[in-house]
Amino acid sequence: MQKVAKLVWVLALAFIFSLAFAKTSNSECVQCHQKVTPGIVHQFHEGKMGNNAYMPLDCSNCHGAAHHTMDDADKVTFPTPDTCMACHADKVQQFRAGKHDLAWYGMKTQSAWHAQPAEIVKDGYTGCSGCHTIGRKGYIGAEAGNTGPLKYDGGVEMSHYKYGNAQCDTCHTRHTFSKKEAQDPRACSNCHMGFDHPQWEMYMSSKHGIIWAHDGYKGWDQGGRAPTCQTCHMQDGNHNVVTSWGFLGLRLPTKENVLKLADAVKDAGLKANLQKLAAALPSGHYIDLDDDVQWTLDRARILQANEILDENFQPTQRFFQIVVQARAARGPEEFNKLRIKMKNTCQQCHSKSFVDKFFISGDKVVRDADHEFAKAIVAVQGLYKDGILKKPKGWKWAPSVAQYYDNMTPIELDLYLIYMEYRQRAFQGAFHASRDYSHWYGWGPLKEHVNRILYEAKRMREEHNAAK
Ligand code: HEC
Ligand code: HEC
Ligand code: HEC
Ligand code: HEC
Ligand code: HEC
Ligand code: HEC
Ligand code: HEC
Ligand code: HEC
Known part of the structure; x- marks a missing residue:
C-alpha cells in the first residue's frame, strides 16, 4: 500500500514538473519540420523561447501561419526587430539608438x-x-x-x-536565441576581427583576454576576473553600442579649435575658409586630450582625404551622410559622456589614476598617428595639384582613401593601407591594451609606409620634371 502511495506521489510530482519545465511547442510546423529541418527544431527547443515554462513560442510567431504544406514555403515571412518588439521592446529600442x-x-x-x-x-x-x-x-x-x-x-x-x-x-544565433551565447566575447568575433578592426585579436592578446580564457571563458559578468567585450561595451546589458573615438578615430573639430587654427594661418583665403567652417561646428572642449593647432590641421587633411571636407575645407555631402547621419564622429558633448562612462567601467577594477593615464596615452597615439598620416596625405595631394597624378574618370575626389583598394597607383594604395590598416591598429590596439597590435602591426608599419610615400612622391616628381 505504502509503495503505491509513493508511486502516486512520484507520478504527481513528475506531472507537476513537466508542467513547470520543459514545455515545447508541438505544432504542425514543428511536426513537419522535425523531418524537413530537424536541426532547426532541435535548436529552437534548446532555447528559452522554444522551451518555455509558461507558453512556448511557435515557429509561426516569427514566420507567420500562411504556409502549411511541402510546397508552399514561399508564403513564409521572415522576422525583423519589429517582430521581436512585441515582447522585447526595451532591447529593440536600445539597439535602435x-x-x-x-x-x-x-x-x-x-x-x-x-x-x-x-x-x-x-x-x-x-x-x-x-x-x-x-x-x-x-x-x-x-x-x-x-x-x-x-x-x-x-x-x-x-x-x-x-x-x-x-x-x-x-549575436543570438537562430534558432536558440541564447542570452548566454551573446554574453560570450566570441559572439562578437566573426565581425570584429581582421584587417581594419581586429578587436578580437587585440582582446585575446591583451591580459584581459588571456585571463578570460584562463578562467575558463568566464568574464566579470559571469563571476570571473576579466572584462569581456560586453563588460566594456554593453554595460548593464544595454544594446546601445557606441564609443568615443569610433571605428575611424575621428571626432568633430570644435569651433574653438578651428578658430585657433584660423588665427595661426597666414594665407587669407585659408583663414576665411576656416572661419566659415568653424561657424558650422559644435562648441566645447574634449576631456583628457583636447586638439592643438597642429592636430586640428592634421585632422582636416584626413577629412579631406576621406571626401568629408572639400579642397576649401568646407563640408561635402558625405560629411552629412557619414559624419552626421551615420554618426561616424562625435562632438565634445557626446565624446566626453561616453569617455566618462567607459572610465567608470574600468574603475571597477583599476584605480582612477591608472585609468586616466591609460586614456591620455591612447589619445596621444591617435594624435601622433594623425600627424604622420597627414604628412603622407599632403605629399599625395601635392602630386595632384601639380598635375603629376590625374583624377581617375568618374571620381569626384582625389586622392581618396574612401575608394579603398580601387585606388590605382601604388602610392595611393599605400595611403589607403595607412588609413584602414595601420592607423586603425595603432590606436585601436592602444585602447585594447594589446601592445603588439598597437606597435608592430600599427605604429611600425604606419611610419614605414609614410616613409615609402614621401620617397615615392619625390621620385615621381623628379621623373615628371625630367620628362618635361
Ligand atoms: C507539411 C510539411 C510542412 C509544414 C506543415 C510546414 N512546413 Fe515549413 N517548410 C516545409 C518545406 C518542405 C520547406 C522547404 C524546405 C527547403 O527549402 O529545404 C519549408 C520551409 C520553411 C521555411 C523556410 C523558407 C525559406 O524559403 O527559406 C520556414 C521559415 C518555414 N518553413 C516555417 C514554417 C512554419 C512557420 C510552419 C507552420 C506555420 C511550417 N513551416 C509548416 C515543410 C513544412
Ligand atoms: C523568434 C523568432 C523565430 C522563431 C520563433 C522561429 N524562427 Fe525561423 N528564423 C528566424 C530568423 C531571425 C531567421 C533568419 C531570417 C533571415 O535571414 O532574415 C529564421 C530563418 C528560418 C529558416 C531559413 C533559414 C535557414 O537557416 O535555413 C527556416 C527554415 C526557419 N527559420 C524555420 C523555423 C522553424 C521550423 C521554426 C520553429 C521550430 C522557426 N523557424 C521559429 C526567427 C525565428
Ligand atoms: C511572443 C513574444 C516573443 C516574441 C515575438 C519574441 N520573443 Fe524572445 N522571448 C520571449 C519569452 C517569453 C522569452 C523567455 C523569457 C524568460 O524565460 O526569461 C524570450 C527570451 C528571449 C531571449 C533570451 C533567451 C535566454 O537565453 O535567456 C532572447 C535573446 C530573445 N528572446 C530574442 C528574441 C528575438 C531576437 C526575437 C525576434 C526575432 C524575439 N525574441 C521575439 C518572448 C518573445
Ligand atoms: C577593458 C574594456 C574593453 C574590452 C574588454 C573591450 N573593449 Fe573595445 N574599447 C574599449 C575602449 C577603452 C575603447 C576606446 C574608447 C574611446 O574611444 O574612448 C574601445 C573601442 C572599441 C571599438 C571602437 C573602435 C576601436 O577599436 O577603438 C570597438 C568596435 C570595440 N572597442 C569593440 C570591442 C570588441 C568586439 C571587444 C571584444 C573582442 C572589445 N572591444 C573589448 C574598451 C574595451
Ligand atoms: C551585439 C550583440 C547583440 C545583438 C546584435 C543583440 N543582442 Fe540581445 N543581448 C546581447 C547580450 C550581450 C545580452 C546579455 C545582456 C546581459 O548581460 O544582461 C543580450 C540579452 C538579450 C535579452 C535577454 C534580456 C534579459 O535580461 O534576460 C533579450 C530579450 C535580447 N537580448 C533581445 C535582443 C533583440 C530583440 C535584439 C535585436 C534588436 C538583440 N537582442 C540583439 C547581445 C546582443
Ligand atoms: C554581424 C557583425 C557584428 C557582430 C556580431 C557584432 N558587431 Fe559590433 N559592429 C558591427 C558593425 C558593422 C559596426 C559598425 C556600425 C556602424 O557604425 O555603422 C559595429 C559597431 C560596433 C561598435 C561601435 C563602434 C563605434 O563606432 O563607436 C561597438 C562598440 C561594437 N560594434 C561592439 C560589439 C560587441 C561588443 C559585439 C558582441 C557582443 C558586437 N559588436 C558584435 C558588426 C558587428
Ligand atoms: C568582417 C566583417 C566586415 C566586413 C567584411 C566589412 N565590415 Fe565594415 N565594419 C565592420 C565592423 C565590425 C565595423 C566596426 C568597427 C569598429 O568600430 O572598430 C565596421 C565599420 C565600418 C564603417 C564605419 C562606420 C562608422 O560609422 O564608423 C564603414 C563605413 C564600413 N565598415 C564600411 C564597410 C564596407 C564598405 C565594406 C566592404 C568594402 C565593409 N565595411 C566590410 C565589419 C565589417
Ligand atoms: C572586471 C575587472 C576589470 C575591468 C573592468 C578592467 N580591467 Fe584591466 N585588468 C584586469 C585584470 C585582472 C588585469 C590583470 C592584472 C593587472 O595587470 O592589473 C588587467 C590588466 C589591465 C592592463 C594591463 C596592465 C599591465 O601591466 O599589463 C591594462 C592596461 C588595463 N587592464 C586597462 C584597463 C582599462 C583601460 C579598462 C577599462 C576600459 C579596464 N582595464 C577594465 C581587470 C579589469
Missing part, C-alpha cells in the same frame, strides 16, 4: 561599396554586407537630399532582400 543599427547605412556611404559586385556588397552576404547586415536596411539620408535626421523608407529596401533583415540573430 546605437551604432549597430546604422551599420547598413554606414556601409552604403562608402565610395568603394558602389564599385563591388552584389554578391559581395548586397544580397550575397559574402563581403561587406555579410557583417553590415547587423544594421537596418531602408535609411534615407543626404544622398537623397535629406540633410536632417535619417528617414526610414517603411520596409522598401528590406523587401528586396529575402534573408538578412533580422539583425538580432547576429
